Amino acid sequence: MSEPVRIGLLGxxxxxxxxxxxxxxxxxxxxxxxxxxxxxxxxxxxxxGDFDEILADSDVVVELIGGTExxxxxxxxxxxxxxxVVTANKQLLAxxxxxxxxxxxEAGVQLRFEAAVAGxxxxxxxxxxxFGTTEIAKxxxxxxxxxxxxxxxxxASGAPYEEVLARAKGLGYAExxxxxxxxxADAAAxxxxxxxxxxxxxxxxxxxxxxxxEQVEPDDLAYAKELGLSLKLLGVxxxxxxxISVRVFPCFLYGGHPxxxxxxxxxxxxxxxxxxxEVTMSGPGAGGVQTASAVLGDLVSILNGDAPVHExxxxxxxxxxxxxxxxxxxxxxxxxxxxxxxxxxxxxxxxSVKSVVQRGAGEDARLVMVIHECLESRFEAxxxxxxxxxxLRARPRAIxxxxxxxx
Amino acid sequence: MSEPVRIGLLGxxxxxxxxxxxxxxxxxxxxxxxxxxxxxxxxxxxxxGDFDEILADSDVVVELIGGTExxxxxxxxxxxxxxxVVTANKQLLAxxxxxxxxxxxEAGVQLRFEAAVAGxxxxxxxxxxxFGTTEIAKxxxxxxxxxxxxxxxxxASGAPYEEVLARAKGLGYAExxxxxxxxxADAAAxxxxxxxxxxxxxxxxxxxxxxxxEQVEPDDLAYAKELGLSLKLLGVxxxxxxxISVRVFPCFLYGGHPxxxxxxxxxxxxxxxxxxxEVTMSGPGAGGVQTASAVLGDLVSILNGDAPVHExxxxxxxxxxxxxxxxxxxxxxxxxxxxxxxxxxxxxxxxSVKSVVQRGAGEDARLVMVIHECLESRFEAxxxxxxxxxxLRARPRAIxxxxxxxx
Numbered sequence: 001m002s003e004p005v006r007i008g009l010l011g012x013x014x015x016x017x018x019x020x021x022x023x024x025x026x027x028x029x030x031x032x033x034x035x036x037x038x039x040x041x042x043x044x045x046x047x048x049g050d051f052d053e054i055l056a057d058s059d060v061v062v063e064l065i066g067g068t069e070x071x072x073x074x075x076x077x078x079x080x081x082x083x084x085v086v087t088a089n090k091q092l093l094a095x096x097x098x099x100x101x102x103x104x105x106e107a108g109v110q111l112r113f114e115a116a117v118a119g120x121x122x123x124x125x126x127x128x129x130x131f132g133t134t135e136i137a138k139x140x141x142x143x144x145x146x147x148x149x150x151x152x153x154x155x156a157s158g159a160p161y162e163e164v165l166a167r168a169k170g171l172g173y174a175e176x177x178x179x180x181x182x183x184x185a186d187a188a189a190x191x192x193x194x195x196x197x198x199x200x201x202x203x204x205x206x207x208x209x210x211x212x213x214e215q216v217e218p219d220d221l222a223y224a225k226e227l228g229l230s231l232k233l234l235g236v237x238x239x240x241x242x243x244i245s246v247r248v249f250p251c252f253l254y255g256g257h258p259x260x261x262x263x264x265x266x267x268x269x270x271x272x273x274x275x276x277x278e279v280t281m282s283g284p285g286a287g288g289v290q291t292a293s294a295v296l297g298d299l300v301s302i303l304n305g306d307a308p309v310h311e312x313x314x315x316x317x318x319x320x321x322x323x324x325x326x327x328x329x330x331x332x333x334x335x336x337x338x339x340x341x342x343x344x345x346x347x348x349x350x351x352s353v354k355s356v357v358q359r360g361a362g363e364d365a366r367l368v369m370v371i372h373e374c375l376e377s378r379f380e381a382x383x384x385x386x387x388x389x390x391x392l393r394a395r396p397r398a399i400x401x402x403x404x405x406x407x
Numbered sequence: 408m409s410e411p412v413r414i415g416l417l418g419x420x421x422x423x424x425x426x427x428x429x430x431x432x433x434x435x436x437x438x439x440x441x442x443x444x445x446x447x448x449x450x451x452x453x454x455x456g457d458f459d460e461i462l463a464d465s466d467v468v469v470e471l472i473g474g475t476e477x478x479x480x481x482x483x484x485x486x487x488x489x490x491x492v493v494t495a496n497k498q499l500l501a502x503x504x505x506x507x508x509x510x511x512x513e514a515g516v517q518l519r520f521e522a523a524v525a526g527x528x529x530x531x532x533x534x535x536x537x538f539g540t541t542e543i544a545k546x547x548x549x550x551x552x553x554x555x556x557x558x559x560x561x562x563a564s565g566a567p568y569e570e571v572l573a574r575a576k577g578l579g580y581a582e583x584x585x586x587x588x589x590x591x592a593d594a595a596a597x598x599x600x601x602x603x604x605x606x607x608x609x610x611x612x613x614x615x616x617x618x619x620x621e622q623v624e625p626d627d628l629a630y631a632k633e634l635g636l637s638l639k640l641l642g643v644x645x646x647x648x649x650x651i652s653v654r655v656f657p658c659f660l661y662g663g664h665p666x667x668x669x670x671x672x673x674x675x676x677x678x679x680x681x682x683x684x685e686v687t688m689s690g691p692g693a694g695g696v697q698t699a700s701a702v703l704g705d706l707v708s709i710l711n712g713d714a715p716v717h718e719x720x721x722x723x724x725x726x727x728x729x730x731x732x733x734x735x736x737x738x739x740x741x742x743x744x745x746x747x748x749x750x751x752x753x754x755x756x757x758x759s760v761k762s763v764v765q766r767g768a769g770e771d772a773r774l775v776m777v778i779h780e781c782l783e784s785r786f787e788a789x790x791x792x793x794x795x796x797x798x799l800r801a802r803p804r805a806i807x808x809x810x811x812x813x814x
Contacts, residue, residue: 022682026540026541026542029539029540029541029542029720030540032540032607032720033539033540033715114537120683120684120686121686122533122536122537122538122686125532125533125536125537126529126532126533129529129532129536129704129707129708129711130521130529130532130701130704131529131700131704132436132440132704132707132708132711133433133436133437133439133440133703133704133707134433134436134700134703134704135433135436200439256668258668258689261663261665261668273700274696275429275696275697275699275700276527276690276691276697276700277527277690277691277694277697278690278691279527279528279529279688279689279690280687280688280689280690281686281687281688281689282665282686282687282688283683283684283685283686283687284683284684284685287684289681289682290682290683290684292682293538293541293680293682293683294537296540296541297536297537297538297539297540297541300536300539300540301536301539304536304539304714304715305712305713305714305715306712306713307711307712308440308711308712313436313439
């Protein structure tokens with residue numbers, strides 16, 4: 001019988017614990033797949049274990065500590081010692097990817113990280129391997145389950161953000177400190193990784209602009225429902241004329257959009273390219289055993305054969321000012337000439353209105369507009385000018401919208 | 408500079424032609440990915456080319472001829488000559504998979520076939536690699552774009568099958584002889600392949616039972632719409648108590664089902680397992696460049712590193728008699744006691760009714776029932792007994808339904 005494969009496990013939190021159980025439960029299948037029995041060489045926890053000893057005793061290292069330090073040091077030392085590494089650590093890859101990939105290439109060992117993005121959805125493998133030579137135009141989707149759960153619940157119940165957030169915490173869909181999720185920072189790290197893989201260019205977290213969902217109001221969702229729209233926190237990485245753009249923002253989708261029905265704590269990612277049209281993948285975005293299952297998939301792949309480490313093929317600039325379509329919601333005073341005044345300001349910035357609806361009257365008068373795709377800087381300038389008009393009763397609310405098939 | 412990779416291309420039809428163009432267009436990306444420039448060593452067409460010469464001159468063989476012979480002989484000879492092979496040939500794999508995989512393993516070369524199932528959706532890679540050690544419970548979905556287009560159009564327009572089929576031919580979504588698609592035989596070949604990969608057991612085409620869409624009537628779709636259901640031709644491979652079942656059949660889905668919104672010539676496949684919950688993948692099911700793109704992905708993977716050839720891990724029996732839920736539509740005479748008579752027959756077979764609606768009156772009286780999950784043999788026995796009742800005005804129509812959340 002062959003020698004067992006010895007796995008050094010760093011971290012035994014939710015995912016680490018689930019992984020330790022899964023590797024035990026599936027050891028027969030792992031042995032069938034790779035011809036060797038898996039065995040934990042050692043587990044590093046906050047309570048105990050010595051990294052150097054575990055490293056010396058391992059064939060492969062699985063990093064599930066999270067955060068950047070000491071995870072970064074452990075991964076680098078493992079790679080330099082010739083150990084392939086599996087990690088689920090999105091922050092580490094989004095902030096120090098280049099250094100880690102370089103170290104893996106130099107050592108000639110694999111570095112795999114399927115579980116870092118979109119949970120059990122194998123988007124990393126699909127982009128790197130299936131679409132590795134595809135001219136990907138756009139990768140986008142819902143890559144944070146907490147915020148998707150909150151937005152789904154707000155839309156379904158009409159309850160305000162704070163109330164739904166509390167519910168999400170109670171159900172375990174939001175952490176005690178949910179700021180990374182609700183601010184869009186977590187999604188931004190994932191999009192940095194996906195953009196790097198899709199476009200073969202270095203992208204770091206600080207190049208990703210993001211907005212979260214803290215400002216979303218039940219009112220926005222009510223209007224959206226009426227218009228047949230749903231609101232999602234989208235991560236979008238796409239080729240633009242001058243380079244690429246990588247962003248996270250709340251966005252309205254029309255009812256027929258493939259991402260519109262994705263609700264609750266699910267993730268979904270779409271890949272677009274001329275030669276593939278579009279491929280959509282969805283599934284649970286998190287969960288201990290689901291994430292552990294993605295880690296196990298990576299581990300088996302490493303043991304099954306060699307594969308190249310991600311390498312950039314050039315450097316594409318990250319463009320800040322891109323074009324978008326917007327939904328614009330203005331609470332206005334109810335008197336003649338208001339629409340003309342707003343339209344004048346938009347026209348001054350070459351911002352063109354696709355549709356406009358006047359709603360309510362008196363104290364409740366509103367203008368709800370959809371703005372054609374335009375440079376965001378132009379729209380922002382127009383918005384600043386609208387805020388100065390004396391016809392507004394409240395701050396304008398603008399939310400991006402994917403215009404396609406939007407009526 | 409490294410030597411180019413020489414590719415022997417067998418077949419230059421729609422996919423072969425698109426592949427020849429794609430490899431040219433993406434040669435820079437291929438070189439970036441594998442460090443070698445791709446080059447066509449030769450192309451075998453009906454008009455010319457010599458297989459032995461092409462083989463001798465190739466590093467890798469791409470088989471896009473289709474059909475079982477001479478494709479089988481070419482693939483076997485290529486493998487035995489130590490050439491890795493990429494094929495898009497579902498019939499070949501569904502009928503002769505075991506022989507081909509054995510030959511590849513013996514020669515120690517890869518045999519890849521992403522393009523054989525679900526077009527550009529990388530379901531083969533995901534099942535084999537990402538979920539290679541996952542205890543998959545069920546793989547199912549829409550794996551034939553022609554029939555999905557026809558059913559979508561019938562549902563949208565109310566037009567009868569023959570008329571929509573003619574339209575599909577005009578648009579290039581159906582072939583001149585569509586029998587393989589509409590009979591479910593094409594989907595059955597794909598499900599044989601997916602079942603083999605998911606359950607690590609030999610499955611051949613003749614073990615897959617299938618029904619097509621030729622019998623579907625506009626009336627069925629009209630009722631379905633009214634009930635919030637959509638009709639899809641599903642391929643379903645699942646673990647059952649006594650083994651596995653692999654089948655293709657038209658099936659009603661409730662509106663919230665992830666496959667319900669998949670319309671037109673698209674494919675979508677779901678994978679279910681306890682440790683992953685469910686993952687859904689969708690995209691275009693066919694098209695020359697899309698299929699060629701899947702072939703290119705396989706080619707690059709072969710050149711990027713070694714990977715194991717599919718191997719069975721045992722033999723699970725294919726179970727014929729499984730449980731299903733049904734929608735049952737009976738045109739009946741309008742008189743008291745009809746429901747009682749039908750209910751009696753169902754009860755005699757232990758078949759239990761979930762809901763029943765009486766519709767119409769007189770010449771148009773109907774009973775529309777949903778039957779709880781039961782052994783199909785029991786349901787068929789009940790159906791045979793119902794047909795003998797003197798209360799029917801037409802043959803009963805039964806269609807399977809995925810009961811979950813069905814009301």
